[in-house]
Amino acid sequence: MKSPKTPTETHATTSGYRVRTQLIHGKSKTPKWDYSHHVIPPITSSATFRLSSSQRGAKGFFEFACDTMDTKRHVPIYIYDRLDEPTRGMLEENLALAEEGEMAVCFATGMAAITAAICVLVRQGDEVLAHDTLYGCTYSFLTNWLPRQGVRTQFVNLRETDKIAGAITERTRVLYLESPVNPNLELIDMAAVRVEVDRANRGRRPEERVRVVVDNTFATPYCQRPLHLGADVVVHSLTKGIGGFGTDMGGVVIGPRELHNVLMLYRKDLGGVLSPKAAWNVLVYGLPSLAARMANMQRTALHVAEFLAHHPKVARVSYPGLASFPQRALAEKQMVDYRGKFAPGSMIYFTLKDKSGHNRAAERFIDFVADKAYCITLAVSLGQIKTLIENPYSMTHSAYQAAAGGKAPGHKNRARGIEPGGVRLSIGLEDRHDIIADLERALSVA
Ligand SMILES: *Cc1c(COP(=O)(O)O)cnc(C)c1O
Numbered sequence: 001m002k003s004p005k006t007p008t009e010t011h012a013t014t015s016g017y018r019v020r021t022q023l024i025h026g027k028s029k030t031p032k033w034d035y036s037h038h039v040i041p042p043i044t045s046s047a048t049f050r051l052s053s054s055q056r057g058a059k060g061f062f063e064f065a066c067d068t069m070d071t072k073r074h075v076p077i078y079i080y081d082r083l084d085e086p087t088r089g090m091l092e093e094n095l096a097l098a099e100e101g102e103m104a105v106c107f108a109t110g111m112a113a114i115t116a117a118i119c120v121l122v123r124q125g126d127e128v129l130a131h132d133t134l135y136g137c138t139y140s141f142l143t144n145w146l147p148r149q150g151v152r153t154q155f156v157n158l159r160e161t162d163k164i165a166g167a168i169t170e171r172t173r174v175l176y177l178e179s180p181v182n183p184n185l186e187l188i189d190m191a192a193v194r195v196e197v198d199r200a201n202r203g204r205r206p207e208e209r210v211r212v213v214v215d216n217t218f219a220t221p222y223c224q225r226p227l228h229l230g231a232d233v234v235v236h237s238l239t240k241g242i243g244g245f246g247t248d249m250g251g252v253v254i255g256p257r258e259l260h261n262v263l264m265l266y267r268k269d270l271g272g273v274l275s276p277k278a279a280w281n282v283l284v285y286g287l288p289s290l291a292a293r294m295a296n297m298q299r300t301a302l303h304v305a306e307f308l309a310h311h312p313k314v315a316r317v318s319y320p321g322l323a324s325f326p327q328r329a330l331a332e333k334q335m336v337d338y339r340g341k342f343a344p345g346s347m348i349y350f351t352l353k354d355k356s357g358h359n360r361a362a363e364r365f366i367d368f369v370a371d372k373a374y375c376i377t378l379a380v381s382l383g384q385i386k387t388l389i390e391n392p393y394s395m396t397h398s399a400y401q402a403a404a405g406g407k408a409p410g411h412k413n414r415a416r417g418i419e420p421g422g423v424r425l426s427i428g429l430e431d432r433h434d435i436i437a438d439l440e441r442a443l444s445v446a
Contacts, residue, residue: 014097019338020291022097026283031075032089043280044087049078065264083268087276091283092252095242098221098287099234101254105263106279110217110237111137112272113251115145117213117235120262122173124150129167131158131177131188133418135215136392136399142176143399158188164196168210172200178215179226179334183392183424185318185349187327187334190214194230217241220383222294223343224335232256238274241346241383243286244293248278291338293385293429297346300432304425305348307436313361313443315353320344347382348425349392352446362421365446366391373438375430382426387435393420 014022026041033042051057060077064084076084088106095104107113118128118141130142132155142153156167158177168175175197179188193212201209213233214226220241226234236242238250251274253263267273298321305319317324320331321344337343354361369389370378376387380396390396397418427435 019097019100023094023290024288026090026094026097026287030090030093032086032093040284041090041280042087043276044085045276045280046078046085047081049080049085051077051079065261065268081276082271082273084264085276087283088274088279091274091279091287094283094287095236095252096254098242098290099216099227099254100221100225101227101234102257103260104252104254105260105267106238106274107251107253107267108272108274109249110235110239110251111141112270113235113237113253114138114215115141116263116266116270116272117233117253117255118142118146118174118176119149120259120266121211121213121233122146122149122151125171126151126173127169127171128153128174128176129164129172129210130155130175131181132156133181133184133186134176134178135182135217136397138176138178138215139397140399158193159186161189161192161196164193165199168196168200172210173208174213175210176213176215178218179224180218180320180345180347182215182218183349183397183418183422185218185320185347187320187330189330190226190229190231190334197230217383218347219335219343219345220290220294222290222337223298223345227254229334233259238278238282238286239381241294242290243282244289244384245281245285246381246384246386248281250274250278250282294343294346295337296429297427298344300430300435301344301346301348301427303432304427304435304439307439308348308350311440311443313353313446315351318349319347346427348427350423350425351419351421352423352443354421359420361446362391362423365442366423368442368445369438373442375428375434376425376438376442382424384426385429387428387430388426390424392422392424393418396424 056077060079063077078085092104092106107116128142130153146153154167156163177188197210197212211232212230214231216224216226216234217237217240233253233255236252238252243250302321305317305322308314309317309322320335325331331344332342335343352361352365366378369376376389379388380390382388400418
C-alpha cells in the first residue's frame with residue numbers, strides 16, 4: 001500500500017488508493033470524456049453523433065472493434081449509441097476496475113450479458129459444461145436456445161471436482177457456473193475447477209481452449225473477484241447488487257482484453273446494448289455505493305441467518321457467513337472483500353420444517369410476509385436496498401420444473417437443491433431488528 005500522493009498528482013492517477021475509494025471517484029481522466037470539471041460524470045444520451053466529415057465517419061467505422069486499437073488510451077470516434085457511447089464507456093471502465101479485470105462490455109440485461117459471453121466462445125458442434133444448478137433463465141437458455149445453434153450443454157455437479165476431467169470433451173469450450181449458486185448458496189471451488197481446466201487445455205490451440213465463465217451476481221465484486229480465483233470471464237446482472245436500487249436493468253461481461261472486440265461486435269449486431277440512462281444510474285449511484293451497501297447488508301444478513309438458524313420452525317439455513325455453513329472454509333477462501341476480509345454477502349436461503357410434506361408451511365409463511373410484513377417484500381430480483389423474499393422453486397427457477405414436467409428425461413435431477421419449500425431472502429439496508437421482527441411474526445403462522 002503506497003501512501004496517497006500530493007493533490008496535484010492524485011488528479012492524474014488512481015494508483016495507491018483503495019478500490020472502495022476508486023469506486024466512488026472512478027477515473028478522473030478517461031479517453032471517453034473529459035470530466036475534470038464535473039463532480040458527477042455527464043449523462044450524454046445521444047442516439048447518434050455528429051460527424052465533422054465523412055473521413056471521420058469512415059475512420060470511426062474502421063476503428064470500431066478494431067483488434068489493433070489500444071482501447072485504453074485511444075479516444076473513440078462515437079458514431080451511434082448501439083456501437084459505443086461515452087456514459088456507458090465510463091461505466092465499463094469502472095466495472096473492469098471493480099472486478100479487477102482488463103475490460104468490461106455492458107449489455108441491456110444480465111441475460112443479454114450471459115448469452116453474449118457464451119455465444120462469443122462457442123460455435124456449432126461445441127459443448128458447454130455447466131453446473132447442474134443455475135439461475136432459471138440461464139438454464140433455459142442452455143437447454144432451449146443454444147441447442148438450436150448446434151451447441152449442447154452437459155450438466156454436472158461441479159462440486160464434485162473429480163468428475164470434471166471426465167466430463168470435459170474435445171468439444172468443450174465453456175465451463176459455466178455460479179458461485180454462490182442461485183438460489184441455494186452452494187459454493188464451487190473455483191481454484192479446483194481451474195486446475196482441471198488447465199489440465200484439459202494442455203496442448204489445445206488457443207481457440208480450442210475451455211474458458212471458465214462465472215456468474216458473480218450473488219456475491220458482487222465487493223465480496224468476491226472470480227478472475228483472481230481461476231475464472232477467465234465474469235458476468236453480472238447489473239439489475240441486482242451492483243445497480244443496487246432496483247431502478248434499472250443491465251448486465252456486464254468482464255474479462256481479458258482479447259475478448260473486448262468480439263463482444264463489442266456481437267453487441268452491435270445482436271443489439272442488446274445498455275442504455276446510457278441506465279448506465280448513468282449504475283455509474284453514479286450503484287457502483288460508488290456498492291461497498292457501503294454490501295458491508296451493511298452482510299452484517300445484517302449474519303444476524304438474520306443466526307436468528308433463522310435458531311428458530312424451531314426452520315429446518316435448514318444456508319448462509320456462507322454461518323459457522324455451521326458446510327463449505328465454510330471454502331467460503332472464507334473465496335469470499336473476501338477488497339481488504340481481504342471475509343465477505344459472505346447478503347443472500348440467505350432456508351427451508352421450513354413441514355410435517356405435511358406439501359410445502360404448505362413455506363406457502364403460508366411467504367403469503368403472510370406478502371400480506372402483512374412492512375419491510376420484507378415478496379418479489380423476485382435481489383441485491384437491492386429493500387429486503388426481498390421469494391420462492392425459487394415456483395418463481396425464479398421454475399424453468400427447472402417446466403423441464404422436469406416436460407419431455408426431457410433426467411432434467412428433474414438437475415434441480416438439485418431447489419426444494420419446493422425453499423425460501424430465498426435478499427437482505428436490504430433496513431434496521432435488522434425490523435427485518436427479524438417481520439420474519440418472526442410470519443414464522444409464528446407457518
Ligand atoms: C437475475 C440474475 C440473472 C439475470 O439478470 P437480468 O438482469 O434479470 O437479465 C442472471 N444470473 C443471476 C445469478 C441472477 O440472479
